[in-house]
Amino acid sequence: QLQLKESGPGLVKPSETLSLACNVSGGPFISSGYYWGWIRQPPGKGLEWIGSIYYLGSTYYNPSLKSRVTVSVDTSRSQISLRLSSVTAADTAIYYCARRFRTDPFDFWGQGTLVTVSS
Amino acid sequence: DIQMTQSPSTLSASVGDRVTITCRASQNIDTWLAWYQQKPGKAPKLLIYKASTLKSGVPSRFSGSGSGTEFTLIISSLQPDDFATYYCQQYNSYSGAFGQGTKVEIK
Numbered sequence: 001q002l003q004l005k006e007s008g009p010g011l012v013k014p015s016e017t018l019s020l021a022c023n024v025s026g027g028p029f030i031s032s033g034y035y036w037g038w039i040r041q042p043p044g045k046g047l048e049w050i051g052s053i054y055y056l057g058s059t060y061y062n063p064s065l066k067s068r069v070t071v072s073v074d075t076s077r078s079q080i081s082l083r084l085s086s087v088t089a090a091d092t093a094i095y096y097c098a099r100r101f102r103t104d105p106f107d108f109w110g111q112g113t114l115v116t117v118s119s
Numbered sequence: 120d121i122q123m124t125q126s127p128s129t130l131s132a133s134v135g136d137r138v139t140i141t142c143r144a145s146q147n148i149d150t151w152l153a154w155y156q157q158k159p160g161k162a163p164k165l166l167i168y169k170a171s172t173l174k175s176g177v178p179s180r181f182s183g184s185g186s187g188t189e190f191t192l193i194i195s196s197l198q199p200d201d202f203a204t205y206y207c208q209q210y211n212s213y214s215g216a217f218g219q220g221t222k223v224e225i226k
Binding site for chain 2: 035037039046047048049052060062063064096098100103104105106107109110111112
């Protein structure tokens, strides 16, 4: 069964860069049609799509975050990465990675990881 | 950007009730609309895609309809396991804005 697991620092200082990784196991990572995405959820609030990446590297970002976001893929490690620069308290959230296949929506999600932005 | 608006934000209902949640898109998204269920402390779970296609394994009391800019999620007979927050998401092209969510509470 496909599993996605997010990892990274749980605490980031304001103005610094948030860096997370998502490791994929139990299923194909390199496959035509697979997109991998990042979604976040501030505590007690709704979901926000951050960005997506095709396994070959094409990226798509939420316009509201585009200037600060980089999503990348490491096919040798079956890993997707997220970098969010110049963070503020508003970036405190649970960060999820997820998979979508071709024109389908996100069908497999990681458990999420909480990142708090605080000095 | 495509904006998604759900209503209501909160809904109080009893077991056995028929529940209707509405989602509106700021522009035409054809049927590129998904519904997710999320329970506290858990990742969202995909229920419906392409506006009306039930994901395998999802109970048939869930149904979706709509196209263009107006969409509806219906739970025909609310069960105890259905008390949760529901989100719509447009997944037109490669982006994916979510609605703000509808929390279904016990009345």
